[in-house]
Amino acid sequence: GSYAEDFLKGFNGILQTDGYTGYQKAPCHAHALCWAHARRYFIEAIPPDLPKEDLLGSICKKAIERINELFAIDKGLAGLTKEEREEQRLQLEKEKLEAYFAWLQDIELNVLPKSKLGKAVQYSLSHKEALQAFLKSGNAALSNNICERAIRNFTIGRKNWLFSDSPKGAKASAAV
Structure with a gap:
């Protein structure tokens, strides 16, 4: 967290991240x-051997469908200005978010807290405010997948670079 805090010193925008707790120290609007x-x-909480007919009515399937609905609505707002997107999100997505979180609170007591499903439910509930932050700004995205794809080469490379155990080997790797 201290690295994020130092790196983002003076930043006052929207910080879009995964749930890593170290980012909570970073200054941002x-x-x-x-x-x-x-x-x-929720996808990871689906047992691999679950028959398709059992998946149809499952909590995981319902949660995934609700989240996919948010993505579909937001995709339709892509061509709008920041202000128009903010307005449309409040009209089209706010109630769906409220219903999603109310539904999770209703089912929370019926799932095992340490199960994968319990962790999926708890992730959304414990990060409710940050998951709804996109409603407050038309510049915020629903996901940080674009950023993650941009850094993928470095995360994959990080494993490969472990074998650069000399300056000469590192220069050869960099050249390649």
């Missing part, structure tokens, strides 16, 4: 979390 990460928790 608003902290927006990624809905793709929230959805991924």
